[in-house]
Amino acid sequence: MKIEELANQSSEWMRGQGPESDIVMSSRIRLARNLSEFPFIRKCTPKDRLAIATSVHRALDSLPLAADSEYVDVAKLGDLDRQFLMERQLISHELSESQGARAVILDPNERFSIMVNEEDHLRLQVMQSGLDLESAWQRMDELDNQLESKLTYSFNKRLGYLTACPTNVGTGLRVSVMLHLPALVATKQIDKVFRALNKINVAVRGLYGEGSQFMGDFYQISNQMTLGKNELGLVAKVSEVVPRLIDYERKAREFLVSESRDDLHDNVSRALGILCTAKKISSEETMHYLSKVRMGVNLGLIDNVKIPTVNKLFIHTQPAHLQKLCGHKLSVTDRNIERANYLKLHLMKRPENEIN
Amino acid sequence: MSNEETPASALSSMLAKQLKIEKASEELASADKKTCPICGITFADFRKGGRLGCAYDYVAFEEDLEPLLVNIHGALEHVGKVPTNLSGSPERQQRLMQLKVEMKEAIDKEDYETASRLRDKISAVESGQETVWNDDTSEQSDDDFQSEPPIV
Numbered sequence: 001m002k003i004e005e006l007a008n009q010s011s012e013w014m015r016g017q018g019p020e021s022d023i024v025m026s027s028r029i030r031l032a033r034n035l036s037e038f039p040f041i042r043k044c045t046p047k048d049r050l051a052i053a054t055s056v057h058r059a060l061d062s063l064p065l066a067a068d069s070e071y072v073d074v075a076k077l078g079d080l081d082r083q084f085l086m087e088r089q090l091i092s093h094e095l096s097e098s099q100g101a102r103a104v105i106l107d108p109n110e111r112f113s114i115m116v117n118e119e120d121h122l123r124l125q126v127m128q129s130g131l132d133l134e135s136a137w138q139r140m141d142e143l144d145n146q147l148e149s150k151l152t153y154s155f156n157k158r159l160g161y162l163t164a165c166p167t168n169v170g171t172g173l174r175v176s177v178m179l180h181l182p183a184l185v186a187t188k189q190i191d192k193v194f195r196a197l198n199k200i201n202v203a204v205r206g207l208y209g210e211g212s213q214f215m216g217d218f219y220q221i222s223n224q225m226t227l228g229k230n231e232l233g234l235v236a237k238v239s240e241v242v243p244r245l246i247d248y249e250r251k252a253r254e255f256l257v258s259e260s261r262d263d264l265h266d267n268v269s270r271a272l273g274i275l276c277t278a279k280k281i282s283s284e285e286t287m288h289y290l291s292k293v294r295m296g297v298n299l300g301l302i303d304n305v306k307i308p309t310v311n312k313l314f315i316h317t318q319p320a321h322l323q324k325l326c327g328h329k330l331s332v333t334d335r336n337i338e339r340a341n342y343l344k345l346h347l348m349k350r351p352e353n354e355i356n
Numbered sequence: 357m358s359n360e361e362t363p364a365s366a367l368s369s370m371l372a373k374q375l376k377i378e379k380a381s382e383e384l385a386s387a388d389k390k391t392c393p394i395c396g397i398t399f400a401d402f403r404k405g406g407r408l409g410c411a412y413d414y415v416a417f418e419e420d421l422e423p424l425l426v427n428i429h430g431a432l433e434h435v436g437k438v439p440t441n442l443s444g445s446p447e448r449q450q451r452l453m454q455l456k457v458e459m460k461e462a463i464d465k466e467d468y469e470t471a472s473r474l475r476d477k478i479s480a481v482e483s484g485q486e487t488v489w490n491d492d493t494s495e496q497s498d499d500d501f502q503s504e505p506p507i508v
Contacts, residue, residue: 040411040413166424169429171437230437233436
């Protein structure tokens with residue numbers, strides 16, 4: 001599989017389908033695992049790292065999962081390819097930028113990815129469109145079982161699965177849901193929401209995880225604790241919070257529509273206008289306006305653009321994607337022009353001509 | 357996907373703050389000097405970087421990690437999934453290392469009988485015939501078959 005082939009398909013979380021998908025972009029489950037015969041990454045020699053990657057690769061070859069996946073040597077990828085994979089949330093910044101033997105096992109349909117030699121030896125990830133954590137966990141459990149049949153995980157009866165950082169010990173499980181909350185931001189309630197979530201040990205992060213900005217009004221919520229509750233309990237904990245957040249966002253949207261429909265309509269229409277006619281535009285600005293357009297479409301105020309298109313544009317206007325789609329590297333200035341062209345091309349299409 | 361650099365620094369600064377409050381500075385200084393016999397990391401190294409060096413650190417730094425675990429998770433015991441292959445415990449890794457060191461010493465002393473016995477013990481641990489658990493208070497003997505050999 002050539003990395004750029006991925007650019008031509010809509011990844012799982014972009015599809016914009018699945019339950020509650022006007023607000024819930026995607027559900028994701030992440031599992032951290034380490035092989036018992038090696039130290040944690042911090043104390044691994046280059047030889048250790050290579051041995052870990054080799055063990056995993058060998059184990060993979062004998063598993064059913066090999067038929068539906070591809071082992072990608074990240075150390076051999078160029079900058080652009082690595083950034084591309086990061087933009088699609090298939091690898092993390094850490095995996096991309098660290099040194100030494102490291103890899104990712106990719107599902108061509110982008111419904112799972114397994115990082116090798118990131119913070120832990122293995123970081124399994126399962127993604128799903130919309131809100132569906134239970135079936136995401138089923139798939140993760142099965143993936144974990146397959147790998148575990150060929151590898152020996154570091155595990156201690158008392159503390160559970162042992163991880164490089166004590167914040168992940170126990171289940172090693174991070175359950176997260178990505179939500180689009182433009183109305184809560186517009187009505188200035190988002191800070192209140194953060195505080196309420198923190199009180200019940202639910203963490204909130206931006207689009208690209210810890211430390212990323214809250215771009216495009218996207219928020220990832222996830223469990224903070226991984227020890228002391230079982231996996232289904234952790235899934236339930238996050239699942240329970242989501243309907244309330246969805247409710248708050250819907251109410252905030254209704255409020256905006258009922259109190260200031262004209263202003264809102266004008267606001268989202270201008271956002272669309274700028275995206276369609278700008279001659280150059282940064283990715284920050286793009287995210288900002290696309291977020292408004294997305295809300296506008298969801299509220300029925302914009303009818304000539306579809307949600308899957310908007311979702312796709314969030315990704316395709318990112319720096320590495322733009323360059324892959326146009327076939328060569330671009331300077332920042334040229335990217336801003338290319339981005340404007342790309343947006344115009346895809347937003348000014350008539351719905352019946354839109355390609356998926 | 358999450359950029360995990362910040363949790364490590366957030367974690368270590370939380371640790372630093374929390375441990376300073378709970379421990380006198382001499383206690384902390386002595387905790388900091390503790391070293392893992394397997395990977396060589398000190399507790400101070402861990403506090404600085406926020407990441408452990410190997411699985412055995414959870415044994416070597418057990419009591420010093422407790423307040424941290426309680427702080428983050430509000431719990432000290434794993435509840436949930438257990439691997440079917442249970443031979444990956446850090447205690448086992450440590451026991452293997454210990455046996456290998458003893459075997460080498462026996463060879464150096466030309467005590468081949470002991471070396472041979474130790475080699476058999478090593479095979480037993482590696483194949484899973486002898487299991488080492490941290491919560492087993494009895495010393496493992498060669499005749500103890502604790503579990504099925506792992507499916508590797």
